[in-house]
Amino acid sequence: VTLSQLHRQGEVSALMATAVRLAAVRDLDALRKRLRGARGAKGVSVSICAGTGCRAHGSLDLFEEFKQQLAARGLGDVAVRTTGCHGFCERGPLVVIYPKRIFYHGVKLQDVSAIIEQTIGRGEIVESLLYKDPVTGTKHLTEDEVPFYAKQERIVFRNNGKIDPTSIEDYIAADGYAALAKAVTGMKPEEVVAEVTLSGLRGRGGAGFPTGIKWQTCRSQPGDQKYIICNGDEGDPGAFMDRSIMEGDPHSVLEGMTIGAFGIGANKGYIYVRAEYPLAVSNLTVAVDQARTFGLLGENILGSGFGFDIEIIRGAGAFVCGEETALMSSIEGREGRPRPRPPFPAQKGLWDKPTNINNVETWANVSQIILRGGKWYASLGTEKSKGTKVFSLVGKVKNTGLIEVQMGTTLREIIYDIGGGVLKDKQLKAVQTGGPSGGCIPASLIDLPVDYEELARAGSIMGSGGLIVMDEETCMVDVAHYFVSFLEEESCGKCTPCREGIRRMREILGRIVKGDGKPGDIELLESLGKVIKESSLCGLGATSPNPVLTTLRYFRDEYEAHVYKKRCPAKVCKALIVYRVVADKCTGCQRCVRACPVHAISGPRSQPHNLDPTKCIKCGACYEVCRFDAIAGDAIYVE
Amino acid sequence: VTAVTDDILTIKLNGRKRKAGKGQSVLEAARDCGIAIPTLCYHEALEPVGSCRLCVVEVTAGGRTRTMASCVTPVEDGMAVVTESPRIAEIRRMIMRLLLARCPSIEIIQRMARDLGVKASPFPKDDKDCYLCGMCVRACAEIVGVGAIGFAYRGSLSEVQPPFGQESNVCIGCGTCTTICPARTFDLNKVFARRSMHKGGQKEITRCTVCENHYTGT
Numbered sequence: 006v007t008l009s010q011l012h013r014q015g016e017v018s019a020l021m022a023t024a025v026r027l028a029a030v031r032d033l034d035a036l037r038k039r040l041r042g043a044r045g046a047k048g049v050s051v052s053i054c055a056g057t058g059c060r061a062h063g064s065l066d067l068f069e070e071f072k073q074q075l076a077a078r079g080l081g082d083v084a085v086r087t088t089g090c091h092g093f094c095e096r097g098p099l100v101v102i103y104p105k106r107i108f109y110h111g112v113k114l115q116d117v118s119a120i121i122e123q124t125i126g127r128g129e130i131v132e133s134l135l136y137k138d139p140v141t142g143t144k145h146l147t148e149d150e151v152p153f154y155a156k157q158e159r160i161v162f163r164n165n166g167k168i169d170p171t172s173i174e175d176y177i178a179a180d181g182y183a184a185l186a187k188a189v190t191g192m193k194p195e196e197v198v199a200e201v202t203l204s205g206l207r208g209r210g211g212a213g214f215p216t217g218i219k220w221q222t223c224r225s226q227p228g229d230q231k232y233i234i235c236n237g238d239e240g241d242p243g244a245f246m247d248r249s250i251m252e253g254d255p256h257s258v259l260e261g262m263t264i265g266a267f268g269i270g271a272n273k274g275y276i277y278v279r280a281e282y283p284l285a286v287s288n289l290t291v292a293v294d295q296a297r298t299f300g301l302l303g304e305n306i307l308g309s310g311f312g313f314d315i316e317i318i319r320g321a322g323a324f325v326c327g328e329e330t331a332l333m334s335s336i337e338g339r340e341g342r343p344r345p346r347p348p349f350p351a352q353k354g355l356w357d358k359p360t361n362i363n364n365v366e367t368w369a370n371v372s373q374i375i376l377r378g379g380k381w382y383a384s385l386g387t388e389k390s391k392g393t394k395v396f397s398l399v400g401k402v403k404n405t406g407l408i409e410v411q412m413g414t415t416l417r418e419i420i421y422d423i424g425g426g427v428l429k430d431k432q433l434k435a436v437q438t439g440g441p442s443g444g445c446i447p448a449s450l451i452d453l454p455v456d457y458e459e460l461a462r463a464g465s466i467m468g469s470g471g472l473i474v475m476d477e478e479t480c481m482v483d484v485a486h487y488f489v490s491f492l493e494e495e496s497c498g499k500c501t502p503c504r505e506g507i508r509r510m511r512e513i514l515g516r517i518v519k520g521d522g523k524p525g526d527i528e529l530l531e532s533l534g535k536v537i538k539e540s541s542l543c544g545l546g547a548t549s550p551n552p553v554l555t556t557l558r559y560f561r562d563e564y565e566a567h568v569y570k571k572r573c574p575a576k577v578c579k580a581l582i583v584y585r586v587v588a589d590k591c592t593g594c595q596r597c598v599r600a601c602p603v604h605a606i607s608g609p610r611s612q613p614h615n616l617d618p619t620k621c622i623k624c625g626a627c628y629e630v631c632r633f634d635a636i637a638g639d640a641i642y643v644e
Numbered sequence: 645v646t647a648v649t650d651d652i653l654t655i656k657l658n659g660r661k662r663k664a665g666k667g668q669s670v671l672e673a674a675r676d677c678g679i680a681i682p683t684l685c686y687h688e689a690l691e692p693v694g695s696c697r698l699c700v701v702e703v704t705a706g707g708r709t710r711t712m713a714s715c716v717t718p719v720e721d722g723m724a725v726v727t728e729s730p731r732i733a734e735i736r737r738m739i740m741r742l743l744l745a746r747c748p749s750i751e752i753i754q755r756m757a758r759d760l761g762v763k764a765s766p767f768p769k770d771d772k773d774c775y776l777c778g779m780c781v782r783a784c785a786e787i788v789g790v791g792a793i794g795f796a797y798r799g800s801l802s803e804v805q806p807p808f809g810q811e812s813n814v815c816i817g818c819g820t821c822t823t824i825c826p827a828r829t830f831d832l833n834k835v836f837a838r839r840s841m842h843k844g845g846q847k848e849i850t851r852c853t854v855c856e857n858h859y860t861g862t
């Protein structure tokens with residue numbers, strides 16, 4: 006795939022066309038200076054989020070609309086560009102007007118002319134598009150005033166939402182590749198590793214292994230062929246941290262990897278990214294191409310004598326390939342199945358050569374550590390978990406999106422201050438962290454500071470950073486059943502406890518949610534879960550019982566209600582609920598009568614309806630459509 | 645696993661100091677000392693893969709005690725290994741309950757379950773004829789050097805098959821897979837049905853009803 010094919014607008018920027026290989030650090034500095042000068046003079050520009058969330062909201066159409074209308078009004082010199090994800094996906098599409106950084110959310114095609122006329126033309130604000138605080142009613146002009154962003158600390162996401170991910174110039178203008186220049190021309194490889202060790206950075210893929218120690222182990226291995234791998238096989242349902250980094254700031258990953266390769270002594274790197282992330286693949290491919298053209302990848306980088314190149318590998322869709330040994334096996338063209346460690350990848354990795362593998366987010370932290378110092382990084386976070394962590398905040402929360410906070414931020418701050426609280430102001434029940442094999446933390450632990458140790462103590466894991474908020478209407482047995490079903494499908498099938506055990510856990514849970522649970526099932530789940538956790542071959546199996554074990558630990562009464570009383574307290578498990586019309590709430594509007602697919606509800610207009618339980622298939626359509634929202638649960642009610 | 649060298653290490657095995665060879669696995673070292681550890685996927689002639697997990701032992705090294713599969717854990721000097729404990733016994737029994745539910749009619753599974761004190765499984769029974777130890781796959785690749793079979797599908801749907809379930813065109817019909825199969829259920833005919841001869845094209849592969857070995861018909 007060539008650069009020109011991939012460039013979204015089909016045009017290679019003027020600088021790229023005449024790009025000259027940067028032969029030394031002074032060339033890079035001169036280029037940065039030139040770029041900043043050129044940008045400063047431009048004045049007004051429009052920046053549109055083109056992260057996956059905003060694209061789904063139609064931001065690419067907005068981009069075209071802005072370009073067309075500006076051209077039609079003779080304002081063709083106003084730059085319009087697309088950026089990576091801002092994180093505030095709930096409110097997309099997001100548009101920022103520079104230089105005042107006016108932040109508009111939920112922008113529709115019909116708003117474009119107003120923005121051009123008022124904001125770009127007359128310097129006025131389109132009030133209706135500003136973010137309005139739902140609590141105080143205050144309107145916020147710029148992004149950093151919005152409470153969603155105010156409590157965040159953006160290191161990994163420093164450029165996301167600000168630069169055009171397909172433009173290496175944007176990245177360079179934002180201090181891009183300055184850390185690489187510093188490392189390869191001003192530092193010794195061991196100093197690079199020492200700086201990362203000093204920073205206290207730990208693996209962001211989930212296990213939290215200290216990155217500096219990992220690098221040092223690989224560095225000290227004998228052999229002149231070593232490899233670097235970036236693990237971009239993010240597969241947790243509801244998680245999109247790594248995707249947004251790869252899509253929105255791909256050069257930060259490349260720069261981190263190149264610095265790592267210099268420290269470790271590797272000359273070849275691989276980015277393993279799932280094929281289900283086409284935009285990430287495309288933006289990474291563009292970035293690698295650009296970096297090669299500018300001499301930031303390849304032989305003799307910035308005249309240092311150090312050479313390094315990166316190849317992008319697309320994963321074929323197995324969740325287990327996020328496990329490092331399975332991932333390497335997949336790159337080698339073999340079946341994606343984990344193998345026992347030792348030997349660790351640092352000893353015997355890709356093609357049996359010493360290999361260092363880190364997650365996308367880990368790599369994206371590296372350049373800032375080199376640029377600002379390990380000591381600075383170590384000043385952020387908690388005693389044992391340094392720096393920041395990106396979370397994808399999803400589920401029953403008002404502000405769905407991507408957030409980056411210091412380690413040690415409490416769940417309360419994340420859910421209420423940043424997330425804006427539980428959707429429809431319902432009661433918080435639990436927070437699921439760490440992806441499908443993470444654990445459910447009960448609302449009573451809401452003041453838990455989020456770091457590796459605290460999450461482990463609560464029975465969960467950091468994982469790659471999924472954070473699913475669950476409200477009072479969530480059935481914890483159903484949640485455990487859902488995650489275990491996911492893991493059953495993704496188990497590779499190599500070792501007995503994971504292959505057979507997860508399946509049996511799913512069978513037992515399936516029984517319980519259907520009301521067929523037997524005495525002894527809960528105990529069997531518990532003992533089976535412990536054995537799987539302790540005896541599985543890889544991390545997938547070893548963490549797979551977490552959703553079951555944590556819900557058993559904190560919500561055992563719900564399991565007992567299902568098994569012994571055949572009752573689902575959260576009124577979720579279809580087999581255990583009965584829908585009925587509450588006569589004194591029903592207004593007789595007939596919406597449910599029309600919605601019912603099996604004609605189980607009848608009754609004349611303006612009179613309480615009748616629901617025939619023998620016909621009811623418990624699809625919940627009536628419950629969904631009942632108008633008396635707050636009363637909805639009552640009007641057609643579940644018992 | 646790396647070759648056994650002359651270097652001798654000292655490990656603590658069930659509380660007693662023992663000598664072990666550098667490069668040996670804990671399982672091999674234990675067997676050399678006359679300590680039996682149950683296994684279902686280990687074979688002396690093959691690379692260990694650590695997949696059945698029956699050989700788990702408690703390993704204490706560097707101040708940490710962990711449950712490890714002994715067939716793939718190399719011995720380290722000063723390492724302490726416990727091969728039998730209530731916890732280990734519980735893990736092994738649970739694994740046998742799982743395997744007994746998967747393959748209730750395979751003799752070696754029945755025997756192993758009995759040996760470990762498992763009489764019945766609490767899980768609904770399947771009747772599969774393969775418990776996925778992978779010896780056939782490894783033997784074909786490592787001993788025969790062909791690699792005609794591999795694992796298809798994932799999780800509990802895993803199966804040993806030639807690629808894409810198509811009749812193999814690299815299988816030489818040696819029958820090593822059927823010979824090594826501890827369940828005695830591997831059917832060569834699912835890999836291929838005919839064998840290429842140097843002269844005379846292809847011949848049917850048949851299984852002898854008396855000795856159960858495969859032969860090429862005339």
